[in-house]
Amino acid sequence: MRKLFVLVLVVLSAIAMFAYDVEWRVEDVTGGVKGGTLYLSSTSGPKTYNPYWAQETSSTDILNWTIDSALNADQKGFSTIDMLAAEHWMEETETGVIYNFRLRKGLKWSDGMPLTVEDWAFTTEKVAFVDEMTANGAGAYKDDNDELPIMKVVDDYTISFEYNTKFRNGWTMLGGMQILPKHIFESKVTDPDTFAQTWTLEQLPSLVASGPFMVTEYIPEVRLTLEANPYFYAKTADGVQLPYLNEVVYLMVGNQNTERLKFEAGETDIYSPDAQNFPAIKAMSAEKGWNVIIGGPNLGSNFVAFNFNAQDPIKRKWFRNDEFRRAISYAFDRQSVIDNLYNGLGAAIYGPTSPTSGFYNPETEKLGLKFSISKAKRELKKGGFTWNAEGQLVDPDGNPVAFELVTNKGNPTREEIGNILKDSLEKLGIYVVFNPIQFNTLVNNIYGGSWDGMIIGLTGSNDPGSGWNVQRIDGGLHFWNYPPESQEWVDANDYFLPDYEKRIDEIFKKQVTTVNQEELVGLFNEFQMIMAERQVLIYTVTQNYLVAMTERVHIPNDNPNPVAGVLWKRHLIWVAE
Numbered sequence: 001m002r003k004l005f006v007l008v009l010v011v012l013s014a015i016a017m018f019a020y021d022v023e024w025r026v027e028d029v030t031g032g033v034k035g036g037t038l039y040l041s042s043t044s045g046p047k048t049y050n051p052y053w054a055q056e057t058s059s060t061d062i063l064n065w066t067i068d069s070a071l072n073a074d075q076k077g078f079s080t081i082d083m084l085a086a087e088h089w090m091e092e093t094e095t096g097v098i099y100n101f102r103l104r105k106g107l108k109w110s111d112g113m114p115l116t117v118e119d120w121a122f123t124t125e126k127v128a129f130v131d132e133m134t135a136n137g138a139g140a141y142k143d144d145n146d147e148l149p150i151m152k153v154v155d156d157y158t159i160s161f162e163y164n165t166k167f168r169n170g171w172t173m174l175g176g177m178q179i180l181p182k183h184i185f186e187s188k189v190t191d192p193d194t195f196a197q198t199w200t201l202e203q204l205p206s207l208v209a210s211g212p213f214m215v216t217e218y219i220p221e222v223r224l225t226l227e228a229n230p231y232f233y234a235k236t237a238d239g240v241q242l243p244y245l246n247e248v249v250y251l252m253v254g255n256q257n258t259e260r261l262k263f264e265a266g267e268t269d270i271y272s273p274d275a276q277n278f279p280a281i282k283a284m285s286a287e288k289g290w291n292v293i294i295g296g297p298n299l300g301s302n303f304v305a306f307n308f309n310a311q312d313p314i315k316r317k318w319f320r321n322d323e324f325r326r327a328i329s330y331a332f333d334r335q336s337v338i339d340n341l342y343n344g345l346g347a348a349i350y351g352p353t354s355p356t357s358g359f360y361n362p363e364t365e366k367l368g369l370k371f372s373i374s375k376a377k378r379e380l381k382k383g384g385f386t387w388n389a390e391g392q393l394v395d396p397d398g399n400p401v402a403f404e405l406v407t408n409k410g411n412p413t414r415e416e417i418g419n420i421l422k423d424s425l426e427k428l429g430i431y432v433v434f435n436p437i438q439f440n441t442l443v444n445n446i447y448g449g450s451w452d453g454m455i456i457g458l459t460g461s462n463d464p465g466s467g468w469n470v471q472r473i474d475g476g477l478h479f480w481n482y483p484p485e486s487q488e489w490v491d492a493n494d495y496f497l498p499d500y501e502k503r504i505d506e507i508f509k510k511q512v513t514t515v516n517q518e519e520l521v522g523l524f525n526e527f528q529m530i531m532a533e534r535q536v537l538i539y540t541v542t543q544n545y546l547v548a549m550t551e552r553v554h555i556p557n558d559n560p561n562p563v564a565g566v567l568w569k570r571h572l573i574w575v576a577e
Helices: 002-018 057-066 117-128 182-188 192-196 201-206 256-264 278-288 313-319 322-331 334-340 362-367 373-382 412-426 439-448 464-471 499-513 517-534
Strands: 025-027 037-042 071-073 079-082 085-092 097-103 150-153 158-163 213-219 223-228 234-236 247-252 290-297 301-306 346-348 402-408 431-437 453-458 541-550
Touching: 037 256, 057 213, 057 223, 079 085, 097 117, 117 150, 117 158, 117 182, 182 192, 201 213, 256 278, 278 290, 278 541, 290 346, 301 322, 301 412, 301 541, 313 322, 322 373, 322 412, 322 517, 334 346, 334 412, 334 541, 362 517, 402 412, 402 439, 412 431, 412 453, 431 439, 439 453, 464 499, 464 517, 499 517
Parallel strands: 025 234, 037 247, 402 431, 402 453
Antiparallel strands: 071 079, 085 097, 097 158, 150 158, 213 223, 223 247, 290 541, 301 453, 346 541
């Protein structure tokens, strides 16, 4: 009888664990199989479990499984999906905007403690809005006046953030804020050093999760294990509590070659090959039972820049000439790079925004900038250039056109771009000295002004506004045309600021406070067309998003891409054992 009583208590406790009064997020899916283990790989382990001091992807990749936020990104990268929040809404004031969030009722941390609006308020006041308490500071939450919003706890479930200006990034920045457990961290935020040393690798037993999984084991250089959070707040349309998976195991591998070998041996389930490895992986896919995915173009791109403030005043005139830059763009055979280096797994880019971005303006493709030596010659003639008896291109003053083109040594894509461009420009009578140099030297040249042309790339983003420091005239990375007040080496008496740069600067100042989506799209469409028409920077190519996975893995994303990858909505991934 006593055994029966104990058994009843155990059953009732288990039921209580899963039947707590929670306001569920119901995913419109059915039919997935509960249980099983997903095997992944990483070339390096996490450095910390503290989300506000994690800067390397080896740490953030793990935290994406464990620490949740009010909103998640949709397939286009926009923060629209209510997660910890049951709903969100915005109110415009006379001068500013208020972002409101209502958390779901009955939320719990993985240790069973309530997850409430007090956790969010604590995270905001003590950590996220305090510069020295995080690795990156609080700048991401500040408006164009460098001011933080006023945070207010409205009721037991609702929190609001009021800006005095029309700050548009609230859904992304505030909705994406990673909420910390107050009951764990309250005594740990006395000073930055103490906080930074909370949730280190040695403190695994103290970790709690709000996301679908929690870290339960980490053996450096061997593996990291995550197990399902029993208090996760989402379920399927047919009533299955998520996540589907019981476990996720990361195998720690030494390098990318080992990563590929582990996948080929069936020890891992998902592998992201580069374009060089992809054809071999695809060739084995039928025999191995792999699904291979070719997604859209990556968000970043390599581009050619010319120094509007070059030390040689003759070259300055060339580089500031719109027709000259358009000619260079026409002369670059993007398809050769895609075929030779990317095995056909890439896309030509003519403007600053990837086709994968939700803000992409397809009109840039209609400008007719595809490879054409004849069109390049036509543009040069429009720009006042001619050819001498020896076939050299000369400017209106009779100066032969020759310049140095640099990039960072050891980057095969950029070196290939340089070699192809050098060969093409020779057909136009332009002499180019192509010189791959050390990366640190390249950076020093950028800030010192001692360069003519450069092949470089920047990390892309779904939102063009994130590139404000590149596109604004006063931006720290507006390196092709720094203003005199920014860099002392710029000749103030010969500074060139065209109307199109002034307009781009206006757009990037206005976009910060444009909360109307239609107006925002219009601004970014105009920005992309200016950049593409003028070829301010000559964008080149980008690789496609590439993934291979075993057939036992089922993902909810029909179209994995650089914005919403193969692990998008990871609580809905399941495996068929």
